[in-house]
Amino acid sequence: MPPERRSEAYLDHAATSPxxxxxxxxxxxxMSADFGNPSSLHRKGVAAERIVARAREVLAGAIHADPKExxxxxxxxxxxxxxxxxxxxxxxxxxxxVVTTAIEHPSVLAVAAELESEGYRVTRLAPGPxxxxxxxxxxxxxxxxxxxxxxxxxxxEVGSIQPVEEVARTLTEARPSGPRPFLHVDAVQAxxxxxxxxxxxxxxxxxxxxxxxxxxxxxxxxxxRSGVVLRPLLAGGGQESGRRSGTENxxxxxxxxxxxxxxLAELPATLRxxxxxxxxxxxxxxxxxxxxxxxxxxxxxxxxxxxxxxxPSAAPHIVNFSFPGAPGEVLLHCLEAEGVYVATGAAxxxxxxxxxxxLEAMGxxxxxxxxxxxxxxxxxxxxxxxxxxxxxxxxxxxxLRKFTRR
Amino acid sequence: MSKSVLLIKFGEIGLKGGNRRFxxxxxxxxxxxxxxxxxxxxxxxxxxxxxxxxxxxxxPAGEAVGRLSRVFGVVGLSPALQVEADLxxxxxxxxxxxxxxxxxxPADHAVRFRVAARRADKRFPVNxxxxxxxxxxxxxxxxxxxxxxxxxxxxxxxxxxxxEGAYAYARSYRGPGGLPVGSSGKAILLLSGGIDSPAAGWxxxxxxxxxxxxxxxxxxxxxxxxxEKAVDxxxxxxxxxxxxxxxxxxxxxxxQRAIRNACPEELGVTLMRRMMFRMAQALAGRVNAHALxxxxxxxxxxxxxxxxxxxxxxxxxxxxLRPLVxxxxxxxxxxxxxxxxxxxxxxxxxxxxxLFLPRHPATRPTLAGVERAESRLNYSDLVxxxxxxxxxxxxxxxxxxx
Numbered sequence: 162m163p164p165e166r167r168s169e170a171y172l173d174h175a176a177t178s179p180x181x182x183x184x185x186x187x188x189x190x191x192m193s194a195d196f197g198n199p200s201s202l203h204r205k206g207v208a209a210e211r212i213v214a215r216a217r218e219v220l221a222g223a224i225h226a227d228p229k230e231x232x233x234x235x236x237x238x239x240x241x242x243x244x245x246x247x248x249x250x251x252x253x254x255x256x257x258x259v260v261t262t263a264i265e266h267p268s269v270l271a272v273a274a275e276l277e278s279e280g281y282r283v284t285r286l287a288p289g290p291x292x293x294x295x296x297x298x299x300x301x302x303x304x305x306x307x308x309x310x311x312x313x314x315x316x317x318e319v320g321s322i323q324p325v326e327e328v329a330r331t332l333t334e335a336r337p338s339g340p341r342p343f344l345h346v347d348a349v350q351a352x353x354x355x356x357x358x359x360x361x362x363x364x365x366x367x368x369x370x371x372x373x374x375x376x377x378x379x380x381x382x383x384x385x386r387s388g389v390v391l392r393p394l395l396a397g398g399g400q401e402s403g404r405r406s407g408t409e410n411x412x413x414x415x416x417x418x419x420x421x422x423x424x425l426a427e428l429p430a431t432l433r434x435x436x437x438x439x440x441x442x443x444x445x446x447x448x449x450x451x452x453x454x455x456x457x458x459x460x461x462x463x464x465x466x467x468x469x470x471x472x473p474s475a476a477p478h479i480v481n482f483s484f485p486g487a488p489g490e491v492l493l494h495c496l497e498a499e500g501v502y503v504a505t506g507a508a509x510x511x512x513x514x515x516x517x518x519x520l521e522a523m524g525x526x527x528x529x530x531x532x533x534x535x536x537x538x539x540x541x542x543x544x545x546x547x548x549x550x551x552x553x554x555x556x557x558x559x560x561l562r563k564f565t566r567r
Numbered sequence: 568m569s570k571s572v573l574l575i576k577f578g579e580i581g582l583k584g585g586n587r588r589f590x591x592x593x594x595x596x597x598x599x600x601x602x603x604x605x606x607x608x609x610x611x612x613x614x615x616x617x618x619x620x621x622x623x624x625x626x627p628a629g630e631a632v633g634r635l636s637r638v639f640g641v642v643g644l645s646p647a648l649q650v651e652a653d654l655x656x657x658x659x660x661x662x663x664x665x666x667x668x669x670x671x672x673p674a675d676h677a678v679r680f681r682v683a684a685r686r687a688d689k690r691f692p693v694n695x696x697x698x699x700x701x702x703x704x705x706x707x708x709x710x711x712x713x714x715x716x717x718x719x720x721x722x723x724x725x726x727x728x729x730x731e732g733a734y735a736y737a738r739s740y741r742g743p744g745g746l747p748v749g750s751s752g753k754a755i756l757l758l759s760g761g762i763d764s765p766a767a768g769w770x771x772x773x774x775x776x777x778x779x780x781x782x783x784x785x786x787x788x789x790x791x792x793x794x795e796k797a798v799d800x801x802x803x804x805x806x807x808x809x810x811x812x813x814x815x816x817x818x819x820x821x822x823q824r825a826i827r828n829a830c831p832e833e834l835g836v837t838l839m840r841r842m843m844f845r846m847a848q849a850l851a852g853r854v855n856a857h858a859l860x861x862x863x864x865x866x867x868x869x870x871x872x873x874x875x876x877x878x879x880x881x882x883x884x885x886x887x888l889r890p891l892v893x894x895x896x897x898x899x900x901x902x903x904x905x906x907x908x909x910x911x912x913x914x915x916x917x918x919x920x921x922l923f924l925p926r927h928p929a930t931r932p933t934l935a936g937v938e939r940a941e942s943r944l945n946y947s948d949l950v951x952x953x954x955x956x957x958x959x960x961x962x963x964x965x966x967x968x969x
Binding site: 490491494495496497563564 | 785786788789790825828
């Protein structure tokens with residue numbers, strides 16, 4: 162049993178964030194006073210419908226989309242499944258080739274594997290050493306029957322930002338006439354962390370999740386550009402304009418809407434302060450621990466900087482290090498004993514054996530990948546927590562290396 | 568008047584001569600223990616001519632069979648009807664038990680059957696042979712889908728006429744055999760999170776051992792989930808252990824650090840195992856146990872060569888039982904699946920951290936070399952520290968999962 166600690170540092174926000182009190186209150190309200198079914202004709206239904214409509218406006222506002230283009234789902238995994246399967250099954254005759262990357266979330270990679278078993282060809286692009294895919298590579302792999310490109314905006318393990326805007330331009334240039342391939346963007350780790358103003362101009366579909374930024378688990382959203390035909394995954398009552406049947410998760414949607422609203426309001430401050438914390442963290446770790454290595458881009462996104470789009474940069478909330486000689490999982494538990502919570506690779510995949518597929522694709526050698534941890538910041542993170550982490554880390558790595566380097 | 572009962576047959580303990588009473592009383596206790604948490608309390612259990620009789624009026628037969636098929640010492644379970652010893656009652660009871668057994672077959676399927684009667688009470692006027700004929704003929708008349716087949720029956724209707732009563736039954740279930748838990752004394756089981764040690768514990772329980780389990784924790788070198796695994800494994804074993812199993816959690820991190828700091832890397836696993844044996848022995852002294860049970864095998868890994876097992880075993884004066892030594896890995900896995908521990912062991916959280924596995928473990932350690940390395944350890948303090956820091960859990964399968 163880990164000893165009880167008074168001060169804790171929760172640095173695993175890319176796995177999940179604590180629910181914001183305002184979002185919790187919105188959930189409570191939607192579970193008690195406003196318990197109605199949005200499909201009901203009476204005023205209880207109307208009240209619930211209004212809550213959903215308000216959250217839909219918030220989500221649409223986040224990417225400057227029309228509220229009609231937002232579909233609520235059960236989370237990022239469903240959004241990714243619905244986007245990819247929905248668009249392909251809506252147009253069965255239009256092509257059999259799909260392009261994605263080797264560093265996607267399992268809910269995209271597993272769908273890609275399913276598609277292959279159904280007869281699609283799937284190209285998985287490898288990223289460069291900093292975890293960024295090149296748009297030019299995508300162009301090179303486009304085929305006449307390429308029907309969909311699926312690419313994440315912010316990688317969940319190393320924080321690298323993918324050049325989605327450039328990819329969109331590339332797709333348009335490659336098909337000056339006739340329909341261009343659909344572009345799906347997994348923006349689960351990007352929402353509330355980097356500006357998404359232009360996303361609805363570039364993407365045809367974009368996935369979001371509620372619990373990564375202070376909303377409840379079990380709710381997500383999908384942007385579907387108007388005019389894109391989607392074959393639903395679930396047959397039923399035709400909610401969400403027929404795209405996602407099932408009584409709306411009104412409490413979850415209410416909580417997500419509120420959390421997104423708050424995260425957007427904080428975004429300028431987030432970019433500044435979280436970006437500074439990330440920079441500080443990288444500088445301190447690399448200078449105080451011998452052989453420490455950063456996995457992913459050292460630069461944190463800075464929208465005010467000229468030339469920002471031309472260099473690889475990372476979201477302000479994710480940073481990934483390797484400490485050779487300190488196995489990642491053991492290091493995680495040593496930090497846990499000091500009240501510090503981080504991740505090895507992604508939370509979803511860290512129970513599996515073997516190194517992270519993202520680090521592997523980036524060309525990180527096995528000895529380095531095994532000793533990696535991911536630190537991710539969020540709305541509760543303070544400078545004091547980062548200091549707590551740093552002092553615990555220095556001690557734990559030194560302690561473990563005594564065992565492994567003799 | 569007929570009554571639903573469960574005939575509980577036992578095996579080896581019938582052969583135990585003067586100790587027979589002791590074994591039978593112990594088995595009754597174990598049977599009652601397996602039924603103790605029933606809402607209606609323990610139904611009465613009666614000892615009659617070489618078997619036990621359980622009243623099924625307050626408990627479904629399936630529930631009783633499910634629970635008692637995990638009580639060592641039981642070789643067979645037959646839900647039966649107990650009736651007056653007269654031909655009409657026996658015929659009616661035979662029809663009823665046969666009818667229930669026929670439900671196991673498709674309705675249009677011709678079923679081969681026979682009657683096997685035993686007249687133990689010679690005051691009954693009809694002998695076994697005549698009973699077979701009379702009852703068989705009656706059943707054939709009542710069920711047109713039956714065919715008599717004395718050699719390859721699909722259903723055997725068994726009828727017994729005894730001094731205390733008469734019985735009919737057509738379905739029997741095998742018990743696990745072995746000896747009642749506790750009849751062979753008490754031992755400590757070294758329980759890791761792996762596949763082997765729970766299977767070894769089950770083999771010990773089967774031969775009548777009462778067990779208390781010990782698990783060594785290495786947080787933060789292992790996950791808290793590794794400990795949950797050990798707890799869940801102990802809980803899964805508890806129905807076989809008489810309904811409840813004691814698990815001791817001993818802190819082991821300090822010992823691992825001490826070994827790692829003071830001793831040659833290639834002896835790390837050997838020394839770790841020896842420390843575990845010493846701690847288990849100290850625990851045995853406190854809970855009045857007289858042997859250790861381990862999941863060790865021969866030749867599976869470097870620490871399980873004959874030389875390693877021998878050097879490790881000499882860390883304790885206690886008898887060390889290694890019941891898996893005669894099994895292949897696939898046989899151990901089959902056993903673990905059968906007793907319900909495999910899926911828990913297969914969870915991916917390691918209990919012995921790879922951090923402490925040397926690159927080149929010694930496969931032929933010598934006692935002299937090991938003792939020389941250990942002279943740098945203050946091991947009696949480490950043993951005392953671990954014992955003092957232990958946490959003891961009483962686990963039953965009925966408890967809600969943590």
